[in-house]
Amino acid sequence: MARFFVDELPHEGTEYTLDGENAAHAKVLRLRPGEEVTLCDGRGTDCPCTVVEGLTLRVGASLPCPAEPSAQVTLYLAFPKADKAEHVIQKATELGAAALVFFPSRYCVSRPDEKSLPKKLERWQKIARSAAEQSRRGVIPPVRAVDSYAQALAEAALADKPVLFYENEAHFGLRDLFALDGQSMAASTLALMTGAEGGFSEEEIVQARAAGLSICTLGPRILRCETAPLAGLTAVMYALGEL
Amino acid sequence: MARFFVDELPHEGTEYTLDGENAAHAKVLRLRPGEEVTLCDGRGTDCPCTVVEGLTLRVGASLPCPAEPSAQVTLYLAFPKADKAEHVIQKATELGAAALVFFPSRYCVSRPDEKSLPKKLERWQKIARSAAEQSRRGVIPPVRAVDSYAQALAEAALADKPVLFYENEAHFGLRDLFALDGQSMAASTLALMTGAEGGFSEEEIVQARAAGLSICTLGPRILRCETAPLAGLTAVMYALGEL
Numbered sequence: 001m002a003r004f005f006v007d008e009l010p011h012e013g014t015e016y017t018l019d020g021e022n023a024a025h026a027k028v029l030r031l032r033p034g035e036e037v038t039l040c041d042g043r044g045t046d047c048p049c050t051v052v053e054g055l056t057l058r059v060g061a062s063l064p065c066p067a068e069p070s071a072q073v074t075l076y077l078a079f080p081k082a083d084k085a086e087h088v089i090q091k092a093t094e095l096g097a098a099a100l101v102f103f104p105s106r107y108c109v110s111r112p113d114e115k116s117l118p119k120k121l122e123r124w125q126k127i128a129r130s131a132a133e134q135s136r137r138g139v140i141p142p143v144r145a146v147d148s149y150a151q152a153l154a155e156a157a158l159a160d161k162p163v164l165f166y167e168n169e170a171h172f173g174l175r176d177l178f179a180l181d182g183q184s185m186a187a188s189t190l191a192l193m194t195g196a197e198g199g200f201s202e203e204e205i206v207q208a209r210a211a212g213l214s215i216c217t218l219g220p221r222i223l224r225c226e227t228a229p230l231a232g233l234t235a236v237m238y239a240l241g242e243l
Numbered sequence: 244m245a246r247f248f249v250d251e252l253p254h255e256g257t258e259y260t261l262d263g264e265n266a267a268h269a270k271v272l273r274l275r276p277g278e279e280v281t282l283c284d285g286r287g288t289d290c291p292c293t294v295v296e297g298l299t300l301r302v303g304a305s306l307p308c309p310a311e312p313s314a315q316v317t318l319y320l321a322f323p324k325a326d327k328a329e330h331v332i333q334k335a336t337e338l339g340a341a342a343l344v345f346f347p348s349r350y351c352v353s354r355p356d357e358k359s360l361p362k363k364l365e366r367w368q369k370i371a372r373s374a375a376e377q378s379r380r381g382v383i384p385p386v387r388a389v390d391s392y393a394q395a396l397a398e399a400a401l402a403d404k405p406v407l408f409y410e411n412e413a414h415f416g417l418r419d420l421f422a423l424d425g426q427s428m429a430a431s432t433l434a435l436m437t438g439a440e441g442g443f444s445e446e447e448i449v450q451a452r453a454a455g456l457s458i459c460t461l462g463p464r465i466l467r468c469e470t471a472p473l474a475g476l477t478a479v480m481y482a483l484g485e486l
Contacts, residue, residue, distance in 0.1 A: 067463040094470050096462070135464045175484060219339070219486040220310040221378045227337050234477040235486055241418060243462040243478055 002029050002037045003133045005140060009039055009047045010059045018055040026055055042132070042140040044068050065138020069242040072098040072189040075229050076156050078105040078196035079112065079145075082120070084226040089124050093131035093141050095233050096242060098189075100128070102145040103152035107198025117145060149204060153211040156191035162213045164193040165232050166205055169217040174232070177214055178239045190236060194229040245272050245280045246376045248383060252282055252290045253302045261298040269298055285375070285383040287311050308381020312485040315341040315432040317402065318472050319395050321348040321439035322355065322388075325363070327469040332367050334473050336374035336384050339480055341432075343371070345388040346395035350441025360388060392447060396454040399434035405456045407436040408475050409448055412460040417475070420457055421482045433479060437472040 004025070010016040016039070018026045031037065031051045039047040039057070046065045049057035075092055079085070079102050089100055104111045112120050124143040132140045146152050156162045163177065193213065200208075205215060218231055237243040247268065253259040259282070261269045274280065274294045282290040282300070289308045292300035318335055322328070322345050332343055347354045355363050367386040375383045389395050399405045406420065436456065443451075448458060461474055480486040 067465075091470055094464055094466050095474060096464055135466065137464060173486065174481065175486075219480070221337055221339055221380060222310075223337050223378065224334075227334055230473070231338060231477045231486070234474045235481040237462070238417065238478040238481050243416065243474070 001136075002026070002031065002035075003136055004037065004039055005042045005129060005133065006039050007041070009041050009045060009062055012047075012059055012061045014059050015052060016049065016057045016059050018057070023055050031055075038136075040065060040138055042129075042138075044138045046138055065136075067136045068138045069096045069098075069237060069240070071236070071240045071242060073233060073236055074099040074101060074156075074159065074189070074191050075233060076101045076103060076152050076191055076193040077229055078103060078149075078194065078200075078225070079108045079110055080196050080225050081110045082112075085120075085124065086127055088226050088229055089127045089143060090131045091230050092233055093128045093137060094135040095230060096137070096237055097141050097233055098139065099141050100124075100143045101152060101155065102143075103149055104147070105149050105196055106201045106204060108196040109198060110196075112145075121145060149207070152193065153208055153213065156193055156213060157211045158189075159191035160188040162191040162193070162211075163216050163232070164200075164205070164208045164213045165218050165228050166195075166200060166215050167217075167222055168205075169215045171217065172215065173217050173219070174235050174239060177216060192229060192232045192236065194232065195225060197225050244379075245269070245274065245278075246379055247280065247282055248285045248372060248376065249282050250284070252284050252288060252305055255290075255302055255304045257302050258295060259292065259300045259302050261300065266298050274298075281379075283308060283381055285372075285381075287381045289381055308379075310379045311381045312339045312480060312483070314479075314483045314485060316476060316479055317342040317344060317399075317432070317434050318476060319344045319346060319399050319434055319436040320472055321346060321392075321437065321443075321468070322351045322353055323439050323468050324353045325355075328363075328367065329370055331469050331472055332370045332386060333374045335476055336371045336380060337378040338473060338476050339380070339485060340384050340476055341382065342384050343367075343386045344395060344398065345386075346392055347390070348392050348439055349444045349447060351439040352441060353439075355388075364388060392450070395436065396451055396456065399436055399456060400454045401432075402434035403431035405434040405436070405454075406459050406475070407443070407448070407451045407456045408461050408471050409438075409458050410442060410460075410465055411448075412458045414460065415458065416460050416462070417478050417482060420459060435472060435475045435479065437475065438468060440468050
């Protein structure tokens with residue numbers, strides 16, 4: 001079923017006409033009269049509609065999007081090379097991430113300069129929107145950047161459960177984390193932080209611990225910087241019963 | 244630590260000289276005398292070595308590779324478009340897959356012809372080898388193809404726990420599967436089957452059930468054909484305590 005994000009959901013029983021990018025998308029899909037489509041406000045509410053004709057829809061009663069996890073998992077990612085960032089944004093959106101926040105770190109090989117960053121973020125946000133449509137998400141995860149590692153740590157530390165995945169942590173894993181907290185995590189907020197191609201420095205790990213983050217392994221296999229956040233997100237979603 | 248796959252591990256206490264692709268790789272890495280590297284037979288056994296000089300190593304005592312999961316998880320994948328296949332092979336190797344088997348299915352949009360398949364498989368096997376080196380695997384997952392969906396089902400059904408992920412299965416998930424079988428799965432064999440861009444036909448699902456596969460959901464979000472096998476593999480590795 002086709003899915004369109006709109007700024008404001010129309011009222012039940014009215015007619016609504018798709019416009020802008022949604023209209024262009026609908027033309028590609030060749031919607032037929034009687035077909036069911038979904039409007040979504042991108043903040044968790046869906047509105048089932050029926051195509052009247054062309055781009056005009058009859059609006060149904062809105063309801064909470066059934067594909068949204070109750071846990072809010074935000075990914076904090078050290079800037080990777082650009083194509084990897086796009087990959088992670090698309091996949092993390094499919095897998096249910098609530099938001100993505102990029103930050104610079106000591107061993108980043110590819111930190112966007114101040115000039116290029118706004119354009120990159122605009123492009124990245126479009127990728128999240130498109131992935132949210134395709135995966136039937138009810139929320140378009142916001143994609144942001146912060147200026148420093150310290151700022152990323154401070155933000156992440158506000159989550160109910162902030163975690164940093166570190167390849168040199170040999171023992172403490174996500175299962176230990178969830179064993180400590182039992183099943184009380186289902187509706188909580190989590191922050192999952194991962195490094196860039198070059199990993200984290202030891203000093204950065206000390207800072208993360210001091211900020212209150214749990215340092216976790218993702219197992220004995222060394223994951224690439226674009227694989228680790230998605231593996232962590234998937235494992236957390238499974239552990240929370242969202243998968 | 245650098246890692247090199249060799250056909251046969253040399254005896255402890257002897258000297259061994261890297262050759263072929265390993266020599267080329269070692270030159271790029273600029274190994275220094277005294278540096279520790281690992282030789283691996285690609286069948287689960289590691290052999291720590293010390294660089295004597297140039298490409299010559301002093302061979303230590305071999306031991307089981309610590310990065311190999313005890314569960315053997317084989318992915319069965321309907322042929323996706325070529326770049327997606329390469330992506331899945333690389334990531335699944337990192338995440339601990341035991342083997343990858345491609346098969347044709349009704350809605351495949353991109354089935355390689357008989358002429359191009361051997362070259363593709365050769366290329367795909369190289370991707371698995373390279374990913375195994377980087378992620379410190381002890382096994383290079385074999386990458387194969389079978390001629391038919393029926394053959395893929397028959398092979399998958401031989402696993403202790405064969406699973407097919409289907410987007411139209413709304414309720415039964417991996418957690419239900421593992422709840423049924425408790426923790427007895429740790430050293431078992433699993434087969435995880437996923438569809439191509441076009442998904443599975445209803446008839447194919449009937450065939451899979453008849454062959455003994457469990458039909459599972461991966462949650463309410465619709466995953467792309469290259470995301471689903473990796474999400475399933477990650478969740479299984481987490482559930483089995485391998486992550």
